Amino acid sequence: MTIKENLQHIKSTLPEHVKLVAVSKTKPISDLLEAYNAGQRIFGENKIQEMAAKYEELPKDIEWHMIGHVQRNKVKFMASFVHLIHGVDSLKLLQEINKQALKHDRIINCLLQIKIASEDSKFGIHPNNVSEIIQSEEFSELKNIKVVGVMGMATFTNNNSQVEKEFKLLKSTFDDLEILKKENYDLKTISMGMSGDYQLAIKCGSNMVRVGSSIFGARNYINS
Numbered sequence: 001m002t003i004k005e006n007l008q009h010i011k012s013t014l015p016e017h018v019k020l021v022a023v024s025k026t027k028p029i030s031d032l033l034e035a036y037n038a039g040q041r042i043f044g045e046n047k048i049q050e051m052a053a054k055y056e057e058l059p060k061d062i063e064w065h066m067i068g069h070v071q072r073n074k075v076k077f078m079a080s081f082v083h084l085i086h087g088v089d090s091l092k093l094l095q096e097i098n099k100q101a102l103k104h105d106r107i108i109n110c111l112l113q114i115k116i117a118s119e120d121s122k123f124g125i126h127p128n129n130v131s132e133i134i135q136s137e138e139f140s141e142l143k144n145i146k147v148v149g150v151m152g153m154a155t156f157t158n159n160n161s162q163v164e165k166e167f168k169l170l171k172s173t174f175d176d177l178e179i180l181k182k183e184n185y186d187l188k189t190i191s192m193g194m195s196g197d198y199q200l201a202i203k204c205g206s207n208m209v210r211v212g213s214s215i216f217g218a219r220n221y222i223n224s
């Protein structure tokens with residue numbers, strides 16, 4: 001199947017309220033253009049410099065989403081154009097994003113990454129520690145960021161009931177946090193679900209799925 005056919009197939013299965021992020025990490029510009037020409041406008045990358053290079057070469061009506069772990073010293077390379085940063089896992093990182101957004105006179109949308117997996121390798125804020133960050137004075141001072149949702153990654157396992165449990169934890173964390181409202185905080189988005197589990201994620205309340213290999217094919221990491 002071509003990239004266009006894959007995209008059309010996936011889109012036909014998504015409810016209208018679910019946004020599709022096409023995860024194009026490691027893929028060449030020609031693949032992204034094929035998806036673009038099939039109508040896709042939201043792309044996700046997990047390395048800042050790779051995303052910036054692709055941004056330079058591709059049409060400017062693309063929404064670029066940073067879905068990977070973000071190092072503070074690299075925020076500056078995406079601050080002028082990034083549309084949504086999914087993996088925000090600390091107040092310090094929010095402060096750096098705010099600082100770089102201010103330089104470009106922008107407000108950068110962020111998702112808080114919540115640790116839902118039992119694996120140690122997954123990043124994220126513990127569900128119980130989020131409201132403390134949101135209600136801190138330091139957070140209120142950040143005028144150039146807006147927290148618009150949460151993001152999570154389930155454990156990499158074939159055990160569907162465990163994955164389901166973790167997705168439901170993200171949904172209930174979202175529901176608890178959604179009642180807070182601030183100028184720089186208004187939760188709307190639940191980013192969860194990848195190629196292998198996005199249908200389950202949608203059943204559990206996801207409204208943004210991040211799909212890579214089911215659109216572009218398996219990744220080849222030899223050159224990256």
Ligand SMILES: *Cc1c(COP(=O)(O)O)cnc(C)c1O
Pocket residue numbers: 023025046067068153193194195196210211212213214
């Ligand atoms: C790579 C990646 C995806 C997409 O994974 P696929 O299994 O290829 O769909 C989604 N989310 C994050 C954070 C990723 O790093």
